[in-house]
Amino acid sequence: MTIEGSFEAKPGQFYMLRGIGSFMTLSRPISVFDVEADKIAFMYRVVGEGTKYFSKLKEGDEITLYGPYGNGYPVSDYKDKKVALIGGGMGIAPLFYLAKQLDNAEIHLGLNSRDLTAEQKQYLGQLYATHAPTTIHIDTDMSEKLDFSKYDAVMTCGPEIMMYKLTKKHENVYVSLEKYMGCAVGACLSCTCDVAGKRVKVCKDGPVFKGSEVSYDDAIKLL
Structure with a gap:
């Protein structure tokens, strides 16, 4: 839109x-x-x-x-460094604008074969490739497929279980959390979560956090 x-x-x-x-x-x-x-x-x-x-x-x-x-990703810290942008499902959405701001990014889009037609997948691949080399991963656990040693940072958005796995692969992972929100200014408390040992508001304190500081209790239960 x-x-x-x-x-x-x-x-x-x-x-x-x-x-x-x-x-x-x-x-x-x-x-x-x-x-x-x-x-x-x-x-x-x-x-x-x-x-x-x-x-x-x-x-x-x-x-x-x-x-x-919200706070957004730490673009200025990694403007000219090698960064992996990893999105799963609708978590691919913020990566397009993010790729425009980085000089040396690689995009990895994790998509479900049931959600999109072949034509839609091709279109998305071509669209994102206008800003950075793009690879589409279909029904794949990207945390097990990529060589994370070549990146200075990983910036990601998508299912929490995916982002939790990525935090185990690299020390500089930045995650964008998706929570139900009512106000976006921290008043309704509907989007609170545990980060760095304290209760924070995703809308006001995030949605981007250092991945290693986020509590993934719900995601871990799915493993």
Whole structure:
């Protein structure tokens, strides 16, 4: 979804979106896919009533959005260093804009064969490759396939179990957590989690954290 206007964002930040005059009581948090001089873009998958509403918007319709929120990835620390950008499922969304800001990145997209057609997978591969060498991994555990020793850092977004495994492969892993959010300013406490031994708010303190500091209790239970 592309929205016309003048916007700003750091890679990894998100906006809260809501349809004008719609049924939505709460806005939906969606990662920034791309930002250009006169527009901002969001990539999403239809999974509920909110994203279903977005999918029915037409050119010329209006939408309400607030942001940007969150801290984003540490781009300035790794601008010219070798970085692996690893996304799983809809976690691939923030990596496109992130790749634009890095000089020496490699993109790895983990996709499920049931979710996309062959044409869609080809399109995504070509799209992301406009900013960095891109490899698509289908139904694959990327933590077991990549040579992490050649990277200075790993920046990732996707299922927690995937990000947990990646933190075991490299000392500089930065993860973007996905949590239910109601306000995006730390007031509703619906997105709290344990990081570095204390309770934090993903919307305000994150969503990007040093991977080694995050508690992955729910993900570990799935192993």
